[in-house]
Each structure stands twice: as structure tokens, then as C-alpha cells.
Amino acid sequence: MPICVFDIYxxxxxxxxxxxxxxxxGxxxxxxFDLSDEMLEPWAREHLHDIPAGSLVQKQTRPRCDQFNGGLILNLRGINMNEGQDADEMVSVRMFVESDxxxxVRRTRVFALDTLRQLAEVQNAPxxxxxxxxxxxxxxxxxVQEHVAGIYEQTDFFEVDLEDTTTKMPRELPEIRRSVIRLRRYLGPQRAALSKLxxxxxxxxxQESQLELHEQANSAMISVEELDELRDRLVSVQxxxxxxxxxxxxxxxxxxSVAAALFLPLGFITGLFGVNVGGMPGTGHPWAFTLLCLGMGALAVLMFALLRKLRWI
Incomplete structure (x- = not known):
């Protein structure tokens, strides 16, 4: 059974x-219709030519606009506004249009269609x-423009954050990049479909409808261009x-590395003097340890000066 049927005058x-x-x-x-309706495909095959009937019941679609015997086969995509679902997982609308x-057909609730349905219910349909x-x-x-504008604002915020080099990369940045890619995947073909329409x-x-549709096609083109820009800006931010x-x-x-270079000769000396064998110099001298420490300190200063002269530090 269809979701709704109206004769519109x-x-x-x-x-x-x-x-x-x-x-x-009218x-x-x-x-x-809802795509999950088991009666949809038999009904479409009975009343329509196989080509438009097949386009209405396809499981997967992409935006398209094709003429068929004076009518139109049209598939469009919209922002997914359903609760708990990602906005960039765009909802699809399958259509077949003739003069009368x-x-x-929708698979997931499309709020734009719901609005038109409400207008029909209050006697104010197109x-x-x-x-x-x-x-x-x-x-x-x-x-679509509202959603892209929201991503635009987030991107501006990310770029401002770059002024503070201590700011960590935003956790949501990779997901927003993926969102832009998914939106671009559908809106590119949709721009072409609207331009063709x-x-x-x-x-x-x-003609008057053509003028309005030209404006909408232009808006779709702007959204695609903005997504291309956002994709590049987000890559730059990351x-x-x-x-x-x-x-x-x-x-x-x-x-x-500098610390290791300074302590390398000191470590060698302490290792050398730490061997537990007879004959080590200074073992019986009371100032031997003090002199060894002073010598290693002087060696450390000498190493530091040498590294500065070589411009390694």
C-alpha cells in the first residue's frame, strides 16, 4: 500500500x-511509496513500462535525470535528517513524472517529501x-547548503586553532573529512542531474519552472565547489x-641526541674506571674521586663548546 495518494488540482x-x-x-x-513495500514492484510492473518501473524499485541509486516518452525518470539525494543517522548518508528519492x-519512492524518511505531503493535506499542494x-x-x-555551511564554520574554527601550535588535532577532523568525501560523491552527480533537468x-x-530549476542547479554547483574547497582546506589543516x-x-x-653526545665520553670514563681489577690508578689516593669528577665536568664543558663550535647545537 502506498504511503499516500492525492489527486491534485x-x-x-x-x-x-x-x-x-x-x-x-485532477x-x-x-x-x-516506501521501497520496503512488498506491493510496490508488482504494482509498478503492472502499471508502468519496465524501464521506469525498474528505476523506481532499484535497491541502489545515484542521482540521474532521463527523459522517457515525454516523462522523466529522476533520482535525487538529500541530507539525512533522521534521528540517530549520519547526515552525510544521504537519503534518496526515486521519481517518475508525467504531465498527469x-x-x-523513498527508502528512508525524506523530510522534504513530508513537507510537501503536509501541504497536500492542508489543500495547498503544488x-x-x-x-x-x-x-x-x-x-x-x-x-544541503545549510549542512555545508555548518562544515564551513567548523573548518574556519580548525584553521583559527592552528595559530596555537600547542592545540592538538581535533578528534572530529578525520570524520569531517570523510563526511565531505561522502557528500561530494553524491552531490557531484546531483549537480549534473539538476543541470540536465x-x-x-x-x-x-x-519556461518559468526552468528558470527556477536553473537557480537550484546553480546552488547545487556552488555547494559542490564549496565541498571541493573544504576537502582541500581540511587536508591542509591535518x-x-x-x-x-x-x-x-x-x-x-x-x-x-645532544644529551647522548655529551654523556657518551663520560659514560666511557665511568665504565673504564668501574672495572674491578687490580692496578687501577688512584685507588689509594684520597682525592682521586674528586679529581675524576672534576675532570669529567671539564670534559663535559669541552664537549658542549665543541658542539657549539660545530653548530650542532
């Missing part, structure tokens, strides 16, 4: 049909399939943090 009013015909008496009939028919597409695309694009010269998409870590490690290693 040219003034935006709606009725719920009592018949099972594919189209109705300007168009909107069928909205609109079929939408009066044509083209305006329905305008409203859906506008809502999907706006939420806006360029179609068919009766289904009148690389700078990696450089700071490498510099600290190198400095610590340098200090340890």
Missing part, C-alpha cells in the same frame, strides 16, 4: 482517490508536477597538525 486543492487508476481527475495524481502523474519538482529540489538544495525543453517543464607533531618529535629527538 490546478488550484492546489487535493482529494484522496477511492479508485486504483494510475491517474485521476491536474495530476501523486503516488508516494507523479510517483515518488498545482503541477513541475512546481512539485521545484518545491522538492528547493528544499533538498537548501538543506533545468535544460530540458519539454512541455512537462514550462597536514599542518602532522607537521607540528613531526617538529615536536624532531625537537625531542634532537635534545636526546
Amino acid at each position: 490546478p488550484d492546489g486543492t487535493t482529494t484522496v482517490p477511492t479508485d486504483t487508476n494510475l491517474t485521476g481527475p 491536474a495530476y495524481r501523486w503516488w508516494h 502523474l507523479l510517483i515518488t 498545482p503541477s508536477p513541475a512546481e512539485f519538482l521545484e518545491g522538492l529540489v528547493a528544499r533538498l538544495t537548501a538543506r 533545468a535544460a530540458l525543453d519539454i512541455p512537462l517543464i514550462p 597536514e599542518e597538525h602532522d607537521v607540528y607533531v613531526a617538529q615536536r618529535q624532531a625537537r625531542h629527538g634532537y635534545v636526546l
Whole structure:
């Protein structure tokens, strides 16, 4: 059973049909399904050509826009706003659109479709399939822009943090990088699909709708360009943090190397004088230990001066 069915009239009013015909008496009939509905595929195969029917029931999709006998096969993606799910795991909308028919299929709840459904329930639905597409695309694009803007702000914060070299790399930085990559994966094809949709010269998409769709395609293009920029900026932030870590490690290693160089001859002398055999000089002299310590101190100063002269420290 569909989630909802509406006959939508040219003034935006709606009725719920009592018949099972594919189209109705209004300007168009909107069928909205969940992909998990077991009746969806038999219903689609019975009422539609195999190509649009197959596109509606595909398990995996990517954004696309293709003409089919005067109609449209359209797949779009939107930000996942469902509770407990990652926003970048974008939700999909599968559509088949004709002048008097609109079929939408979703796998996960799509809030943009829910908003249009609520408008239909209060007798304020988009009066044509083209305006329905305008409203859906506008809502999907706006939420993408909001999400990208949020990542933009986080990236600005990360870059400001770089001014303090003692700040550790943010734990969420790798996850945000992965999020940008996933978003870019879907929004690149979506930009192409929206550009193609806006360029179609068919009766289904009148000129005034084309202008609005051109604007949405432009917004999608801007979002993709921003994601490309964010991806590079986030890589730069992580690389700078990696450089700071490498510099600290190198400095610590340098200090340890200098200490080892200073104490190497001292360790040799103490080891030599620590052998427990007869004949060691100074064993019977009361000032031998004092003189040995003073000699090692002088040797340490000499080693330090030599390293400074060689510019190793």
C-alpha cells in the first residue's frame, strides 16, 4: 500500500482517490511509496513500462535525470535528517513524472517529501508536477547548503586553532573529512542531474519552472565547489597538525641526541674506571674521586663548546 495518494488540482486543492487508476481527475495524481513495500514492484510492473518501473524499485541509486516518452525518470539525494543517522548518508528519492502523474519512492524518511505531503493535506499542494519538482529540489538544495555551511564554520574554527601550535588535532577532523568525501560523491552527480533537468525543453517543464530549476542547479554547483574547497582546506589543516607533531618529535629527538653526545665520553670514563681489577690508578689516593669528577665536568664543558663550535647545537 502506498504511503499516500492525492489527486491534485490546478488550484492546489487535493482529494484522496477511492479508485486504483494510475491517474485521476485532477491536474495530476501523486503516488508516494516506501521501497520496503512488498506491493510496490508488482504494482509498478503492472502499471508502468519496465524501464521506469525498474528505476523506481532499484535497491541502489545515484542521482540521474532521463527523459522517457515525454516523462522523466529522476533520482535525487538529500541530507539525512533522521534521528540517530549520519547526515552525510544521504537519503534518496526515486521519481517518475508525467504531465498527469507523479510517483515518488523513498527508502528512508525524506523530510522534504513530508513537507510537501503536509501541504497536500492542508489543500495547498503544488498545482503541477513541475512546481512539485521545484518545491522538492528547493528544499533538498537548501538543506544541503545549510549542512555545508555548518562544515564551513567548523573548518574556519580548525584553521583559527592552528595559530596555537600547542592545540592538538581535533578528534572530529578525520570524520569531517570523510563526511565531505561522502557528500561530494553524491552531490557531484546531483549537480549534473539538476543541470540536465533545468535544460530540458519539454512541455512537462514550462519556461518559468526552468528558470527556477536553473537557480537550484546553480546552488547545487556552488555547494559542490564549496565541498571541493573544504576537502582541500581540511587536508591542509591535518597536514599542518602532522607537521607540528613531526617538529615536536624532531625537537625531542634532537635534545636526546645532544644529551647522548655529551654523556657518551663520560659514560666511557665511568665504565673504564668501574672495572674491578687490580692496578687501577688512584685507588689509594684520597682525592682521586674528586679529581675524576672534576675532570669529567671539564670534559663535559669541552664537549658542549665543541658542539657549539660545530653548530650542532
